[in-house]
Amino acid sequence: MGAGKTTVGRLVADALGVRFLDTDEVVEREAGKPVAEIFVDDGEPHFRALERAAVTAALEGHDGVLALGGGAVMDPATQEQLTAHEVVFLRVGLTDAAQRVGLGVSRPLLLGNVRGRIKQLLDERTPVYESVARHVVDTDGLTAAEVADRVRAVVEDEVRE
Numbered sequence: 001m002g003a004g005k006t007t008v009g010r011l012v013a014d015a016l017g018v019r020f021l022d023t024d025e026v027v028e029r030e031a032g033k034p035v036a037e038i039f040v041d042d043g044e045p046h047f048r049a050l051e052r053a054a055v056t057a058a059l060e061g062h063d064g065v066l067a068l069g070g071g072a073v074m075d076p077a078t079q080e081q082l083t084a085h086e087v088v089f090l091r092v093g094l095t096d097a098a099q100r101v102g103l104g105v106s107r108p109l110l111l112g113n114v115r116g117r118i119k120q121l122l123d124e125r126t127p128v129y130e131s132v133a134r135h136v137v138d139t140d141g142l143t144a145a146e147v148a149d150r151v152r153a154v155v156e157d158e159v160r161e
Contacts, residue, residue, distance in 0.1 A: 003090035003097070004144050009067040011148035012155070019064035023072060026054040035069075052078065059085060070121070073128055082132045088151050089133035091126070094119050096140045 006022050013020035024035055027050045031038050038047045048071070055072050059081050072078055098115050130136060135154040139147045 003070075003092040003139050004147060005067040005070075005090055007144045008090060008139075008147045008151060009065045011144060012151050013065035015148065015152050016065070016155070019062065020067070021058055021062045021064065022067040023051060023054040023058055024067075024069045026058065027051055027069070030054065048075065051075075056081065070125065073132055074125060079128065079132050086135075086155065087133045088135045088137060088154065089129040090147060090151075091129070091136050091138050091140075092122075093140045094122060097122065 006024075009022065010020050027038070027047070028034055030050060031042075033041070035047065038050070051069055051072050052075055055068060055075075055078050058066050068078075073082070094115070097118050101114070101118065135151075137147060137150045137154065142150075
């Protein structure tokens with residue numbers, strides 16, 4: 001959350017000349033409404049089911065850069081599926097994440113104490129992200145273009161090996 005997955009993903013895909021897909025955008029298209037409204041209208045379990053289906057379809061059929069929603073990796077089935085793919089974790093610290101997401105108006109999991117909730121989510125998710133990632137790129141203090149350059153470099157190094 002707040003790592004820049006979508007922005008960086010688009011930049012990396014453009015640089016590599018491949019397609020980009022964001023599973024949150026897929027879920028929004030399927031549901032016909034934004035993620036925040038899905039949470040309010042239908043609840044988090046319904047959103048997670050839509051997300052799981054979108055991730056599975058993308059991992060099976062998308063050939064390019066894929067950005068997963070921040071909580072997608074918490075699903076054990078998704079973790080297992082990701083072992084067959086080159087995963088890059090964009091690690092972000094609390095200060096940068098809080099600045100990037102602002103007040104979290106469009107992020108239903110951040111309602112209330114934004115900074116405290118971001119810390120809780122980072123504490124819960126970071127070990128899982130690190131366990132499924134082949135590469136970790138720190139994003140703190142960097143522009144999206146700088147992060148994209150680092151991601152591209154680790155991916156290109158992996159391809160060369």
